[in-house]
Amino acid sequence: MKQIFSSALFGVAMATLAFTASAQAEPTKPECIAGAKPGGGFDLTCRLAANALLETKQISKPMAVTYMEGGVGAVAYNHVIGKRGKDGNVITAASSGSALFLAQGKFGRYDENAVRWLGALGADYGVLVVAADSPYKTLGELVEAYKADPASFAIAGGGAVGSQDWMKGSLLAKAAGQEPKSMRYVALEGGGAVLTALEGGHVKVGSGDAAEMVKHHVAGKVRILAVMSPERLPGDLADVPTAHEQGFDIDWPVWRGYYVGKDVSDADYDWWLNAFKKASETSEFAEERKARGLFEFTLLGKDFEERVKADVARFKILAKEAGM
C-alpha cells in the first residue's frame, strides 16, 4: 500500500516537474537561423518548424527566421558555436548536407560534436534525372551506357564538388564501375540551372532532389530515372522505381533537421524536444510537411544525434573514396 502510494506520489511529482519544466522553459524569443538566402532549403526547414510549432500551439509567439548566408551553413554553424552556445531561444536549420560538409572538414575547425543535435522533421530524397528525349528509360540502361563510354557523360548538379549533388553523381559513377575522380561533373548554381542544362541538352545526366524535380518530371520536361529512397515515394513519384528496386545500392536521404548550441541547458533542450515530439504527432504537421515537398522522416533527440554521427562517419569514407 505504502509502495503504491509513494509511487503514485512520485508519478504526480514527476508530472508536475515535467509540466513546470516545460512551462518555464518556453523560449521568450523563439528564433530559427537559416544558414542561407531567403527561399532556400534552410529557410524551408526553419519555416516548417516555425509554422508547425505555432499551429500546434507549442509556441505562443511566432518564431523569427534569421538569415545567415555563407558556406552552405558553415557561417551559421560557427556563429552558433561562437556566439549563441548557451542561447536556448535559438534553433538552427541543418541538413544531411551539413553532415557531408562536416565530414570534409568544411565547417571550419569544429566537428559534429560542437553542437547539440535536436531532431529532424522531414526528408527529401536524391534523384537522378535525364532529359525527356534521352534514350535511357531505366537506371540500368543509364549505368550500362555510362560503362560503355564514360567520357561522353557530363553529370550536372546544383552544388560544388564535394556537395550532395556531386556525391550522388559519384555514386552513379561507382555503380558503373568508374573512378568517381574521373567523373565529368558540372557544378551549376542550384537545381534550376540543372534543369535548364538538361533541357538545353548541355549535359546528359542531372542529380538533384525529388522536391525540386517532381513538377518538371510530371510536366514531361525531364525524366526521373530513380529515387534514392528505401521505398517508393508517395504522390506524383509513385511510379518511379527506387535505385534499390533496379538493383543498385544507392540511397541518399536529404534529412532536414535542427541543432542548438553546445551549452544549452538540458531543460531548454528537453523543452524543444518535447515541443517537436508533440507537434510531429499532429495532422497539421503532416500537412505542413507535405506543403513543403518533404516526406516523413521524424528522428528526435538521441536517435537523431546518433544518425548525424553515423552519417558523418559514413560520408568521411565516401568522400575519401571519391577523391576529396
Added chain:
Amino acid sequence: MNLEYLWQGFAVALTGQNLLIGLIGCFIGTLVGALPAIGPINGIALLLPIAYTMGLPAESTMILLAAIYCGAEYGGRISSILLNVPGDAGAVMTAMDGYPMARQGRAGEALALSGIASFVGGILGSIGLALFAPLLAGLAIGFGPAEYFVLMMFAFATLGSMVGSYPAKTLIACTLGLMLATVGLDATSGAYRFTFNEPELGDGIEFVVLVIGLFSISEALIILENQGRGMTVIRELGRMTARMSDIVKCTGTTLRSSLIGFVIGVLPGTGASVSSAISYTTAKRLSDTEGTFGKGDVRGLAAPEAANNATACGAFVPMLTLGVPGSGTTAVMLGALMLYNIQPGPMLLTERPEIVGGLVASLFVGNLILLALNLPLVQIFARVLTVPNWLLVPGILVLSIVGVYSTHSSVFSIFLMMSIGMVGWLLRKAGFEMAPIILGFVLGRLMEVNLRNALAISGGDPSILFSSTICNLLWVLAAAVAIVPFYLSRRSRRRKMLMAAE
C-alpha cells in the same frame, strides 16, 4: 499566341486591393533600392512573412513582390546619381554619368531622365515578357556553360571602351576585380581559395560588401577629406524635369539598352549587374564619339537604367515558363510560392493562370505607378544634396553598415566592407576608377565558372566553345564590337581631314 491569361491578369491586378498592394510595393521597392546594400531580396524577405501571416492570397503576394523588385530597380539610381553610392547591383554603372551630372548641378534633370529611361526599359521588358515569353524560353535553355563563357567574352570586348585616359590603371583595376573574384569555394574542385580558414569567406567576397566598400565608404572618406581642406561642393539642384532634347538624344540608346537588358535578363545565369555593364559599355563603344561619356553624358545615364529595369522583367521569363529562377530575386519569389503550397514548375501558367497573368499585368501597372511616383518625387530626392556634410557622411556610413549587417547578420562583413573602403579610398586618390574593379569581379567570376564547366562537359576539348550557333554568333558580335569603333573613328577622322582639305 493566346493572351487570355493576360486579360484575366489585368482583372486581377486592377482590383482595389491589388492596386493598393502594388502601390505599397512600388514605394517600399524604391526605398530599399535607394538604400545602399539593401536590395530587392532583402525587401522581399522582410515583407514576405508579413504578407503570409496577413493571409494575402498568392497572386496578391506575387504582385507585392514583383512591385518591390521593379521598384528597387528604379530606386537604385537615386543614390547612384546623388551620392555616387550605388543603391543596388544594377545601379553601379548609373553612377558613371549620373554622378558627374549631379556635380554639374543637373541632379534633378538626371533623376527625371533616368526615371523615364527606367520606365521605357520596364515597359518594353513587360511587353517582351507578355508577348514572347514562351518563345524566349528556348533562348534560356539554349545557353549552356559554353554560351555563357562566350557571352562574357563579348562583355569583355565591349569593356575596351572603358579604357579611359589611363589604360594601364583601368587594366590594373580590372585585374584587381578578377583577383577578388577568385576568393571562396571553387565549385569545380571543391577547394577553398584564399579564404584563410575563415568560414565567412567561404562563399567569396559578397558583391554587396565590395560595392558598398568601394563606393560608399570611400565616397564618405573623400567628402570628409575635401571638407577638411575647406573645399566646398557646389550643390545646385538644377531643373527638375528632363529636357526634351536629351530624351530625343537618348532614344536610340534607351531602346537598344532595353533590348540588351531584357535578353540578358532572360538568361538565368546573368543579372542586372551584367546587363547594365554591357549596355553601358556598348553605348559608349558605339556613341561616344566626342569623349563625353563618364563626364555626364545623358546617354551613359539612360543606358544602364533602361537595361536594369528590362532585366528585372526578363528574369520572369524562365520563372514563369520553365519554373526555374532567372535571378536571385525570382528565386526568392519561387520560394514564396511554395509557402502557398504551390509547387512552381513549367505548368504554372496552365495550372494557375491568375497568378502568372496577375504578375505580368502588375508589371505594366507597377511601371506606370513607379513613373508617376518617381517624377514628382525627384524634387524631394534631390534635397538629399542640400543635407550638410556633418549629417551626410555619418548618414552614408550608418546606412552602409546597417545595410550590410542586415543582409548578412555578420560583423565580419562590416569589417571587410570597411577595409575594402579604405583600400578603395587610397586607389581613388591614386587615380584608379572603381567601376572596372566591379566589372572585373562580376564578369570574371561568371567567365571562370562557365569556362571550367564547359571544359568539364567536353573533357577539356576547347572546340565546345565554337560548337553552337549561339556561340559563333556571340564570337562574331564580340569581334565586331572590338573592331567597329576603330573603323568608325578612322572614318570620322578621314572625313574631318577631307573637310579640312576642302
